[in-house]
Amino acid sequence: MAKDKKKVEQITDMEVDFAQWYTDVCKKAELIDYSSVKGMFIYRPYGYAIWENIQKELDARFKELGHENVYLPVLIPESLLQKEKDHVEGFAPECAWVTMGGGEQLEERMCVRPTSETLFCEHYKNIIQSYRDLPKLYNQWCSVLRWEKTSRPFLRHREFLWQEGHTMHETADEARAETMQMLNVYADFLENILAMPVIKGRKTDKEKFNGAEETYTVECMMHDRKALQAGTSHYFGDGFARAFDITFTGRDNQLHHPHQTSWGVSTRMIGGIIMTHGDNNGLVLPPRIAPIQVIVLPIAQHKPGVVEAAQELIDRLKAIGVRVRGDFSENSPGWKFAEYEMKGVPLRIEIGPKDIEQGQCVAARRDSGEKITIPLGELEARVGELLDAVHDGLYAKAKANLMSNIYEAHSLEEAKAIQEEKGGFIKTMWCGDLECELAMKDKAGMSSRCIPFEQEHLGDVCPICGKPAKTMIYWGVAY
């Protein structure tokens, strides 16, 4: 079969080599390309279109909650980066430095932003004077640079696209509420738009953001049972505000430091989509984010009336806002089937002379392969239902993968054995000490993923050191 031949030629089976399967999908579905700049990638039209849809959805949610977009400089003077001690320690080793400009050596070198807390703080110092100026709810869409040693499409780039929210509040309570609100925006977006189930929780002190008091995370499980941190939301207290001397006159007429948050997601979410939903035929895109939601394919298109009938389907779907395209090229139907499967288009609709005779068309779901005959009169309603059904199907499958790969362990050895045999997330109790966290990393190769909001009582002691346990925690191997 031509189709199977193509499939085998193009994409490595994920069971054979998951990493190669992933790279194949990124390249063959034309999401990304390598550039001559080591560790930096080219976002190709199909990959960038996914990001544009993510942006559109998230941006609307941010604005609905009162956030405003701004744009701050791409360069940060070294002295500014150094103002907050923990922050510079975390980021300085990964910085790319501009040392020359306009043919001259700069008096002070500047890093290409790895994140913009410092620039936002400097700006906030200028524009915040009174409690009346609060809250400030800013967001920025941009690229950031982190000079990583290794790279991987979408998951680890030296330059990647993201959004960074930075907010300032009158009280700690308000800032904490914002931190949690934005974590929930991410969780809701991942589950309801990207069909990616999440575990919400707090990062340990070891894993939190450099300079933050608290970091919260949404963790997802990939098809290979590894973890992907899909988004984080940080509460800073007034640490940066003190370091940057940001003050405001409060309702009590006294000077106070404002309380701060930041939160971000990046194009690594696209890596998450691929590794959550993809299969051996290629990409599988969640319908609410797919650049092409429906591909219409004419069958026996040289027969009279077929092209017109296909075009009519396209026009009708376009009219109700479906992202639809047709392929009227001379390629064979088999080639087209494989091509749009590989590209992860959620729904394929075929129409040929027999269908026209019978007043119908045939839809095929990308997630399940199921074929559904649709009477032409019911096209709009049925396509809407089917796109929702594909979303639900993808979510259910991913949720089942997550739930069936969470294991409980009561000793470090047991945790290690489960990880080696099955992978997945391993839940244990934990005393809260860094030593035990490091021991788990050293001996079982797992980092802490999060202290989940949904706690369970699995025992009284930390299985690593035997001291009293404070909390339940998830461990896993992460991207």
Add this chain to the structure above:
Amino acid sequence: MAKDKKKVEQITDMEVDFAQWYTDVCKKAELIDYSSVKGMFIYRPYGYAIWENIQKELDARFKELGHENVYLPVLIPESLLQKEKDHVEGFAPECAWVTMGGGEQLEERMCVRPTSETLFCEHYKNIIQSYRDLPKLYNQWCSVLRWEKTSRPFLRHREFLWQEGHTMHETADEARAETMQMLNVYADFLENILAMPVIKGRKTDKEKFNGAEETYTVECMMHDRKALQAGTSHYFGDGFARAFDITFTGRDNQLHHPHQTSWGVSTRMIGGIIMTHGDNNGLVLPPRIAPIQVIVLPIAQHKPGVVEAAQELIDRLKAIGVRVRGDFSENSPGWKFAEYEMKGVPLRIEIGPKDIEQGQCVAARRDSGEKITIPLGELEARVGELLDAVHDGLYAKAKANLMSNIYEAHSLEEAKAIQEEKGGFIKTMWCGDLECELAMKDKAGMSSRCIPFEQEHLGDVCPICGKPAKTMIYWGVAY
């Protein structure tokens, strides 16, 4: 009067000091702020929102014509930049160079992109093999760096936001048609969305883009009668394709070099909006791009029913897609009038107890100050008409400014005298020689703006050298 007091305090009159008026408007309307990075500015929410509206309008036009968005790396290795001789000569002196990354000296320094022709060419070399791969119609939204010596909000930044289109075509004719099509997209956008009349034409060889065969431009006239180059579209021929060894197999089964274009507009258009439409009360925004199109102000808002009536106006306008806001703060009506005038909101609507009694509200146009009573039943229709009327009014005023400040000269001395006395655009015949262009710059302080598509015969000889004239040309002092 409180309102006049505020006005005088905040914004310098443009007749007194146009440059200071401009800076005052940028700062006081909260479009922009200075950062600690010399020559780099902060796009504040109100300024960035204008850019977002520009992006939305242009992006839709680009996509409608088949263009796709991509994102390429922010860094360009020096060796890549050097591949096209004219290009590197033009840009190298303005580059900012990254020389260190991840704590180590880089083997090869990389510049932060000043423009991306070289990266696009490298990518196109990888993805273009056959005429079937053409045309490639890519666009990128990003920021670029140019290490300028002086800076000015929106007009000259060391970092600015822009879009850069880069396309590859099978034939020279097709590439030329694309070059012209995109120039026309810019002209149409400027006139019909930003209410800025343009003169379309071709740049002289001296003023064309480094590496281009031909550069086309849309030139606008600011309120102070200086010129602003608002957008450019370049035809490259196959020069870059040869330098980068990009080839494709043609319909004749032979290898060919594709033909290339690029085109761009930037946030300097926002500077153009300010200097075209602004007045001594502040910003005046063209309605189709204004972040707030209508501000609704309740009068005597403590009186029963006023807040509710104002809110109803807001809800009704929102429902038809108008970008509308209300101000229910405790500030005085006089303060509010001045504030939203300063911010350039095209239409103000007031409603108070008397208006409610009479079933009406009162609109005030920002461009003319004219007050219009609107029966509440006609709100939606009248507001739509008024927003169009403000657009038309702004365009007519700007067009009158342009047309009444174009002068004809028949000697260099005459051109110089007109420029010193009146400013504006000065049209002359021209022999086409660089020497005469340089003489005009040297002696009259004017650069060539463009060789307009709409030619007139003003005489037979070049007024500078006396040799036979080839063309009519516009001269002016430019931002």
